[in-house]
Amino acid sequence: MSSQTPLSAPDKLTVPGRGKGLIDVFRQRYLLKLIVKKELRVRYHGSVLGMMWSYVKPATQFVVYFLAMGVFLALGRNHPGYAVYLFSGMVVINYFSEILSNATRTLVWNAPLIKKIYLPREMFPVASIWVAMVHLFPQLLVLLVGTLAYGYIYQSPIPDFMMFARSVGAIFLGTLMVTILSLGLGLIFGTFNVFFRDSENLVDLLLLVAVWMSPVLYPLKMVAENAPAWVYDLYILNPVTIAVELFHYGFWLPITTAPEHMENLLAMTGLGFLVSFVFLLIGQWVFRRHEGNFAQEL
Template sequence: MTTTDIDDGLVVQGTGGGLREVVDRRHLLAMLVRKELRVRYRASVLGLGWSYVKPAVQFAVYFVGLGLVLRQTAIGDYAVYLFGGLVVVTTFSEAVGNATRSVVANGELVRKIFLPRELFPVASGCVAAVHLVPQLVVLVVGTLVAGWRPDAVGLLALAAGLLLVGVLALGLGLLLSALDVLYRDVENVVDLVLTVLVWTSPVLYPWQLVADLLGADSWLFTAYQLNPLTVAVELVHRGTWATASPGNLARTAPDLAARTVFAFAVAALLVLVGQRVFRRMSGRFAQEL
């Protein structure tokens, strides 16, 4: 046996098969998700019920402040519009924020045993998906009360919007969690960005206001429209708010189908880049932690 034969059989310690190995070891993923949920709601009276309380309180604050006090009447069915956007932004923020800290937070496991490191940011995304379910229940009930009549295109748009959030959060989670191991400032920067995230997409306001401010033909407005998170918010609006009242559909953003294709392409590219950076850096995780 030659030296080359030996070298070909070696695997760099701390690296694995990437996301494919996460799928193969989904039983470990399920264990990590259960662990995170147990830790989060330990000694809690409401437990998972907080998944309903937190978004409901956030929704109430924005609805009273913007919808009643500031008289936001430019948007029909404003409560449905607002909550649909909040579902997207809060889920994305939770997934990305927790994924960024996931490897550092599980430093003991990283140092002591080998398992696919990608499990940690993916598990954070799965926990956010668990918390998404009660928000969707509240959203569907609210839209039905407002007069929502689901249509095939709308349901497809709703599913596409939620899937886009998941793919986008996965790509950023992989990238940022790896960088956070080496540079702990990353999580602070992410917190700052997530704080203002709700204002970077048409969640609290109609997209027409941005067009009036920046100019409908300006490159800044084009960049705003091509933002994948903006596309995700508009897809959820198309799936819920757009058919709550007859006049809402005419106020949806144009060219949504083409921008959806572009947004998924960007999100998929982020997953590839995030996975590549994560795998290249994962061999140093145990040393850095």
């Protein structure tokens, strides 16, 4: 009579190299923390300024765009608080661009580690989010100081508590929306980049036009007034556009009295999250379908 006993639930065999996707990433937060530290250490290795580049690069970008669009093309002449409007949109674009660009390349960058051991491969795109958040904070700090300075100089009305709470909520929702969308797209393009290195060049091309495809340099009302209705409807389906408007609501609107197309912002926010979650689900499906071949292709 055999003495073997059935395997208990915890001892059941699992398919090697297969996990539970993003769930495993959050279960192994300590490993994620180590990868984030490694990414930051590698990025600033041998750098004199180090984290100061988080201030220098967006500040330089802001000055260039402000001079070109706000001064030379005079968009800021009839747009109160244009500097705050511009920079609040650029913060969103910079955050989105950094996550998507790094998430697309991170699997290739970490090829030696992926080929040696098994760990949730989603760990690397998710680490790109945390690295981008480290760089997001200085930009938000500079933007907040600029917003308060503008309101003080031009004696804009101080928002009440409810307006302040709504502003903080809008900024949080905008950040969360961009995070979900960029992670979903990062999983998709990161998978493609393992097999086709042209994917990272395609992402660079998309990010090159991203600043023009959202109301960063120009007000949203210009699109509503000059584009056909169906073009405008497609335009506001872009979650980055909605996130930019949420940042405008959080930083720009409290210090201005200018009318803006924000009456439908709540509905737009719900739609933006729906689109973002769809991309996240697609990204996770594509990633898990092909991750078994990553080590071989890398």
